[in-house]
Amino acid sequence: MDLRLYGITDERFMGLKDIAEKVAAAIEGGVTVIQYRAKKKEAIDMYEEALKVREITKKYHIPFIVNDRVDLAIAVGADGVHVGQKDLPVSVVRKMVGESFIVGLSTHNLLEVERADRENVNYIGFGPIFLTNTKEKPDPVVGTKLLKEAVSVSTHPVVAIGGINSDNIREVLECKPAGVSVVRGIFQGDPYENAKKLREIIDAEMG
Amino acid sequence: MDLRLYGITDERFMGLKDIAEKVAAAIEGGVTVIQYRAKKKEAIDMYEEALKVREITKKYHIPFIVNDRVDLAIAVGADGVHVGQKDLPVSVVRKMVGESFIVGLSTHNLLEVERADRENVNYIGFGPIFLTNTKEKPDPVVGTKLLKEAVSVSTHPVVAIGGINSDNIREVLECKPAGVSVVRGIFQGDPYENAKKLREIIDAEMG
Numbered sequence: 001m002d003l004r005l006y007g008i009t010d011e012r013f014m015g016l017k018d019i020a021e022k023v024a025a026a027i028e029g030g031v032t033v034i035q036y037r038a039k040k041k042e043a044i045d046m047y048e049e050a051l052k053v054r055e056i057t058k059k060y061h062i063p064f065i066v067n068d069r070v071d072l073a074i075a076v077g078a079d080g081v082h083v084g085q086k087d088l089p090v091s092v093v094r095k096m097v098g099e100s101f102i103v104g105l106s107t108h109n110l111l112e113v114e115r116a117d118r119e120n121v122n123y124i125g126f127g128p129i130f131l132t133n134t135k136e137k138p139d140p141v142v143g144t145k146l147l148k149e150a151v152s153v154s155t156h157p158v159v160a161i162g163g164i165n166s167d168n169i170r171e172v173l174e175c176k177p178a179g180v181s182v183v184r185g186i187f188q189g190d191p192y193e194n195a196k197k198l199r200e201i202i203d204a205e206m207g
Numbered sequence: 208m209d210l211r212l213y214g215i216t217d218e219r220f221m222g223l224k225d226i227a228e229k230v231a232a233a234i235e236g237g238v239t240v241i242q243y244r245a246k247k248k249e250a251i252d253m254y255e256e257a258l259k260v261r262e263i264t265k266k267y268h269i270p271f272i273v274n275d276r277v278d279l280a281i282a283v284g285a286d287g288v289h290v291g292q293k294d295l296p297v298s299v300v301r302k303m304v305g306e307s308f309i310v311g312l313s314t315h316n317l318l319e320v321e322r323a324d325r326e327n328v329n330y331i332g333f334g335p336i337f338l339t340n341t342k343e344k345p346d347p348v349v350g351t352k353l354l355k356e357a358v359s360v361s362t363h364p365v366v367a368i369g370g371i372n373s374d375n376i377r378e379v380l381e382c383k384p385a386g387v388s389v390v391r392g393i394f395q396g397d398p399y400e401n402a403k404k405l406r407e408i409i410d411a412e413m414g
Contacts (some may be wrong), residue, residue: 042293043275068250071277075299086249092282 001063001102003123003159003179004202005195007031008067009053010134011038013187016045020052022191027060029195030202031186032179035082037067039136050076065104070096080104080122085112090119104159108139113150113158125181126150128162129172134183138162148175166197173205208270208309210330210366210386211409212402214238215274216260217341218245220394223252227259229398234267236402237409238393239386242289244274246343257283272311277303287311287329292319297326311366315346320357320365332388333357335369336379341390345369355382373404380412 007026014022023034034057036050050066054076057064065080066073070093073081080102083093090105097103106125107113116124128138129147141162142150151158157178164172165185172180180202186194214233221229230241241264243257257273261283264271272287273280277300280288287309290300297312304310313332314320323331335345336354348369349357358365364385371379372392379387387409393401 043295044293047295047299069276069278071281071295071300071303074278074303075295086251088250088254088278088282092254093278096278096281 001122002032003157004032004206005030005199006033006035006159006161006179006181007186007191007195008035008037008181008183009049010183010187011041013184016049016052019049020056022187023053023056024060026186026191026195027056027062029186029192030199031062031195033063033065035065035067035181036078037082037183043069043072046072047075050078054078063102065102073097073101082106082125090116090121094120106161107150108142110146110149110153113154117153117155121156123157123159123178124150124154125159125161126154126177127160127181129160130163130168132163132184134162144171144175147172147177151176166194166201169198169201170205173202208329209239210364211239211413212237212406213240213242213366213368213386213388214393214398214402215242215244215388215390216256217390217394218248220391223256223259226256227263229394230260230263231267233393233398233402234263234269236393236399237406238269238402240270240272242272242274242388243285244289244390250276250279253279254282257285261285270309272309280304280308289313289332297323297328301327313368314357315349317353317356317360320361324360324362328363330364330366330385331357331361332366332368333361333384334367334388336367337370337375339370339391341370351378351382354379354384358383373401373408376405376408377412380409 036053063079065082066078082104084106102122104123105121159179159181160172160177161181243260270286272289273285289311291313309329311330312328366386366388367379367384368388371387
């Protein structure tokens with residue numbers, strides 16, 4: 001799986017009417033994975049939006065991950081699910097989805113990174129690297145120094161997340177993560193232009 | 208399935224430490240079905256609590272239903288899932304859980320009751336019959352007159368819910384529902400005594 005530019009949807013920047021169009025633009029700009037994330041929506045609305053994202057990501061052959069809810073991921077035929085430390089345990093999730101499904105796990109410190117090594121996950125998220133106001137209750141900022149350690153410690157691919165934009169992404173890429181995960185930096189404003197700019201830097205830095 | 212006295216857990220009246228004990232007391236008192244419901248908890252905490260409820264309900268051979276989340280229901284090995292009008296659609300849920308799983312659906316008016324007739328559900332909830340402060344945003348009160356209509360219209364067993372207690376339960380039972388669903392009326396205070404009192408009235412009225 002190409003984790004280089006991992007785009008995450010956000011209910012503040014899109015809705016049922018434009019989510020397909022915004023995700024398509026982000027993919028055209030260079031996003032390599034899409035995660036559907038919504039924190040304040042009813043399940044029926046999440047289902048309808050996620051179905052649209054499933055359709056678009058299938059068209060572009062881009063892996064589609066659903067945040068938090070395994071049932072929603074299965075219901076829309078996603079390729080994977082991404083869980084946090086307070087969601088259903090990875091071992092329980094893996095039993096439900098089988099071996100061929102992508103399972104990602106958020107980590108926020110080196111202890112969680114080490115613990116994740118004993119879990120059957122396909123990649124881990126690590127962050128927040130920088131200050132972010134995307135999350136209501138963000139975990140403490142980890143910074144790029146810890147990211148570098150996480151990358152060297154983890155046996156899983158590490159995706160850096162949290163406050164990453166075109167100004168600070170080079171500093172992140174120097175730590176050699178498998179990719180960067182971006183919400184606001186892609187979906188606030190023009191997703192095509194945002195993704196294109198980020199992807200150009202990624203391609204230049206990661207080779 | 209015996210729906211006569213359908214008890215629903217509530218995070219305000221129990222937690223991980225006493226949920227097993229409270230549910231056991233309610234069952235000893237006469238509850239015939241248990242639903243695990245929590246609206247403000249992290250999935251990991253819901254998982255741990257629901258596992259405890261699963262253990263107790265298995266011991267007593269009482270059907271165990273999980274509210275809202277199909278993934279949690281599957282994860283803890285529940286017997287069923289109960290969804291609302293804004294949760295994942297029943298057709299989608301049924302596809303995930305198969306034919307032998309119990310699927311319940313909340314309805315709040317006769318239109319929803321009629322629509323539910325075309326859905327593959329095992330029972331419907333109908334309410335709120337009376338004013339309730341268990342839910343943060345309760346639907347409009349339906350009253351017992353509409354309950355009587357719902358029972359006569361629906362081809363599914365109808366479980367009455369919302370503000371039912373030992374003072375008003377007779378009025379509800381006169382409408383001939385398959386059962387009554389109770390949260391506060393069982394779990395606030397002594398679950399054994401509460402359930403026993405309700406069950407005595409139910410057995411006397413339903414024969």
